Amino acid sequence: MKYSEALQYKKEALEKADESVLQSYHIIITPSDTGESAKYIEEFSKNPEDFNDNSCKKYASNDEYEMVSFRKETEEEGE
Template identity: 65%
Template sequence: MKYHEAVAHKKESIQNAHESIIRDYHIIIVPANTDESKKYIEDFSKNPEAYDDASCKKYCTDDNYEVVSFRKETEDSN
């Protein structure tokens, strides 16, 4: 999907998500390309606060995006 479609999909996903999902998972827009998505998620995971929705555009070469979720790292996971 195009970037603007991914933004709308993310917004809808957050509105429909249970509060525990919002608390425990990152819901982000990533490039649809697997290699680009992997690199973006690796970089995002190092410092999530430094990224916003538009950050994924720097990693995407074909203007094709998707919305994904993955568990947030916790302080206790040592």
Template identity: 65%
Template sequence: MKYNEAVKHKKESLAKAHDSVVSNYHIIIVPADTDESAKYIEDFLKSPDTFKDESCKKYCSNDEYEVVSFKKEDE
């Protein structure tokens, strides 16, 4: 999906998600390409608070995105 569609999908997902999901999982927009997505998530996990939705654009070569969720690391 294109970036604007991914933003809309993420907003809908957050609105429907239970509070425990929002507090225990990262829900982020990533490049659809597996290698680009892996690199983005690797960098994201180093400093999640510094990443915004638009941060994924610089990792994406084909303007295709998806919304993913994964469990937050225990601190």
């Protein structure tokens, strides 16, 4: 899907998510290409505060995106 569609999909998902989901999961837009998405998620996971929704655009080669969610690492898991 195009970036604007992915952004709308994320907005709707955030509105429907309960607080426990928001605290436990990252909900982000990534390139739809599997390799590009994996690289983006890897970089994002290192320091999520450095990224915003637009950050994914520099990782995408074909202007196709998707919304994904994945579990946040807790400090205990990272040790």
